[in-house]
Amino acid sequence: MEGYVPEQLKEEQPRIVKYNDYVGTWGQAIVECPFLRGFDDTTRDMILEEGAQNFEQLPPEEAMALREDVYAKLATAQSRTEASTEKNDTSYTVEEQATEITFQTPQEKPENDNVVDAKTTIDEKLILQEEPPRSQRVALLVEPGVDAQEFELTVIDDGEVKPKADMQISEDLARMNVSPETKQYLHEAAVPARMSDEVAHDVAAVQMEAVDESAVAQDTYDEQLAPMVNAHVVSQLEQDTAALYEIRQEVEATFDLADHEVSSNVTGEQEAVADESPSDVESDVLPDSTLLEYSAEMHDEAVEHVMLLVGQALAEQDEETWQDELPEALQNEPAIAVEVASIDAPDLVLSNVKHAILAFEAEATPEESEQMDMLFAEMTQITEFLTELQSRDIATAAEILESQPTNTTGEVIEHMPLTAITEEQLIARLEIVCERMLVMLDAPHDREHVQVMVHQLITLVEDREAWDKSKALTPEELAVMGTREYKLAFHQQLSDDRSTIGHRFKQIGAAALGVFEGIVPHGVLVPARS
Amino acid sequence: MTDTVKGPTDYDELFTPENRDAANLAIEEKGLQELAELSIRHTLDYPDGRKETFESTVEEAFVICPPFRSLSAPLLHAIIPASVEKYKQAHPEE
Numbered sequence: 001m002e003g004y005v006p007e008q009l010k011e012e013q014p015r016i017v018k019y020n021d022y023v024g025t026w027g028q029a030i031v032e033c034p035f036l037r038g039f040d041d042t043t044r045d046m047i048l049e050e051g052a053q054n055f056e057q058l059p060p061e062e063a064m065a066l067r068e069d070v071y072a073k074l075a076t077a078q079s080r081t082e083a084s085t086e087k088n089d090t091s092y093t094v095e096e097q098a099t100e101i102t103f104q105t106p107q108e109k110p111e112n113d114n115v116v117d118a119k120t121t122i123d124e125k126l127i128l129q130e131e132p133p134r135s136q137r138v139a140l141l142v143e144p145g146v147d148a149q150e151f152e153l154t155v156i157d158d159g160e161v162k163p164k165a166d167m168q169i170s171e172d173l174a175r176m177n178v179s180p181e182t183k184q185y186l187h188e189a190a191v192p193a194r195m196s197d198e199v200a201h202d203v204a205a206v207q208m209e210a211v212d213e214s215a216v217a218q219d220t221y222d223e224q225l226a227p228m229v230n231a232h233v234v235s236q237l238e239q240d241t242a243a244l245y246e247i248r249q250e251v252e253a254t255f256d257l258a259d260h261e262v263s264s265n266v267t268g269e270q271e272a273v274a275d276e277s278p279s280d281v282e283s284d285v286l287p288d289s290t291l292l293e294y295s296a297e298m299h300d301e302a303v304e305h306v307m308l309l310v311g312q313a314l315a316e317q318d319e320e321t322w323q324d325e326l327p328e329a330l331q332n333e334p335a336i337a338v339e340v341a342s343i344d345a346p347d348l349v350l351s352n353v354k355h356a357i358l359a360f361e362a363e364a365t366p367e368e369s370e371q372m373d374m375l376f377a378e379m380t381q382i383t384e385f386l387t388e389l390q391s392r393d394i395a396t397a398a399e400i401l402e403s404q405p406t407n408t409t410g411e412v413i414e415h416m417p418l419t420a421i422t423e424e425q426l427i428a429r430l431e432i433v434c435e436r437m438l439v440m441l442d443a444p445h446d447r448e449h450v451q452v453m454v455h456q457l458i459t460l461v462e463d464r465e466a467w468d469k470s471k472a473l474t475p476e477e478l479a480v481m482g483t484r485e486y487k488l489a490f491h492q493q494l495s496d497d498r499s500t501i502g503h504r505f506k507q508i509g510a511a512a513l514g515v516f517e518g519i520v521p522h523g524v525l526v527p528a529r530s
Numbered sequence: 531m532t533d534t535v536k537g538p539t540d541y542d543e544l545f546t547p548e549n550r551d552a553a554n555l556a557i558e559e560k561g562l563q564e565l566a567e568l569s570i571r572h573t574l575d576y577p578d579g580r581k582e583t584f585e586s587t588v589e590e591a592f593v594i595c596p597p598f599r600s601l602s603a604p605l606l607h608a609i610i611p612a613s614v615e616k617y618k619q620a621h622p623e624e
Contacts (some may be wrong), residue, residue: 020599043609054600
């Protein structure tokens with residue numbers, strides 16, 4: 001999905017023109033290029049059209065990079081405009097900056113102190129000017145209830161605009177004691193779950209047009225951001241539906257391959273749907289009007305419900321689930337979402353983690369498996385420490401810690417005075433480990449998910465009876481609890497389970513997870529406005 | 531705001547060997563040799579209100595104003611006559 005730009009968004013993106021080293025939007029070029037403004041409108045449009053074609057003929061990677069530069073310049077210009085407004089200093093306006101980017105005569109420079117000579121490029125000139133604010137918040141643009149961090153953008157030193165969450169991921173990864181390849185993998189796994197670059201830049205572009213943040217929150221959202229994000233969501237959901245349709249076909253094909261009898265209660269309507277192309281099914285199943293009313297909460301709940309069904313089918317190899325309930329759920333997500341609204345949230349999170357583990361185990365490379373093993377080992381170690389801390393005094397706990405080998409990825413435990421370690425610190429460390437696991441599993445890993453996962457682990461620690469009882473739980477549940485031996489046993493079971501149906505289910509489950517966790521960026525969904 | 535008219539000598543600093551070579555290369559690549567010696571008049575319209583008109587040959591314009599070099603030959607063939615006409619209107623005696 002990376003790099004994907006929905007048609008709706010393409011139409012809303014400004015065209016970009018390129019001449020020699022100059023790159024800018026169509027509108028920017030008109031403002032910034034005195035050369036262009038010397039022509040009549042018709043001629044100017046012809047020149048701009050050629051500039052746009054120059055840009056559109058670039059290789060996609062180069063075009064994407066240049067587009068990011070343009071957005072970054074827009075952001076820089078906007079921040080200067082805002083800074084200028086705040087200082088009541090009229091020397092900084094977007095229009096006056098424009099004089100800087102084409103040539104100036106050496107003999108007669110304008111009075112503007114910021115003007116440089118003809119050979120100074122745009123970038124060089126921008127660097128000469130004052131630094132923009134380090135961070136630009138666009139959270140106010142977003143519907144209440146949506147995680148603001150997902151929409152916080154940061155301008156880094158080279159002028160590039162990136163979601164702050166991405167930078168946080170980079171910083172976290174930089175501190176991890178793992179190979180560069182693993183860091184790259186973790187970053188790639190984590191970033192798509194945040195906001196896609198296209199949406200981030202579109203949000204930034206919208207912000208460029210506003211000066212007053214309070215006005216942005218109301219007007220800009222209504223007029224520009226909401227339709228933009230909704231269009232993105234609609235497009236994503238349409239793709240989800242198409243992908244799920246393919247998965248359903250795989251499910252049915254699997255049963256056919258295994259000589260299972262096709263359920264006799266498939267209705268004529270279902271048969272008709274099965275004969276249609278995915279695109280036909282999309283329009284039949286999820287008309288746009290429905291999608292626009294489709295809230296993020298309902299979607300998440302529907303996803304969780306489907307995940308539960310996938311999990312049930314995986315665990316029980318239940319024909320009825322695969323043939324009837326799951327396809328029906330995929331076709332009627334909004335309706336089913338209402339029915340499952342009462343499902344307990346922690347269960348949903350754990351269910352999600354369980355199936356993320358399934359997908360991970362099915363596709364992980366040996367290196368990735370090793371990294372996950374390290375996380376599991378550390379999680380086990382910490383939960384064991386917690387258990388001991390609750391049953392013995394702190395001095396004894398310190399002895400236990402001293403007796404332990406260096407933890408696998410530890411950054412906190414091994415560098416802290418052992419006697420200073422408290423339960424709170426261990427829990428904080430546990431949160432870090434859990435978050436990393438969720439990131440690696442490409443599962444939702446916001447604070448709520450992490451806390452639910454930690455809470456489940458703490459509950460088990462506090463309740464020794466439950467801890468003991470856990471030994472009777474299913475392998476999937478035990479894997480979530482983070483005990484290495486159980487996790488390995490679970491892994492072994494998966495490895496051994498190479499029967500036709502079971503092995504295929506594992507692959508299909510991974511595909512379904514890819515649909516839900518990879519394609520729909522968590523946090524991008526915005527509830528439809530009433 | 532000022533509206534100055536300038537000739538190539540006002541842009542002496544831009545007539546570097548590099549700029550000259552780049553201009554000549556562009557003229558050659560685009561097959562504009564026949565137009566190179568024509569005089570044109572083009573106005574730079576700055577957003578702050580200043581206007582700066584330069585009068586030069588096409589070849590000199592390619593030195594003074596790098597964006598000209600990046601336009602395609604068909605487009606240049608389409609727009610240069612209008613600039614030539616502007617020059618003629620400004621200098622009817624020639």
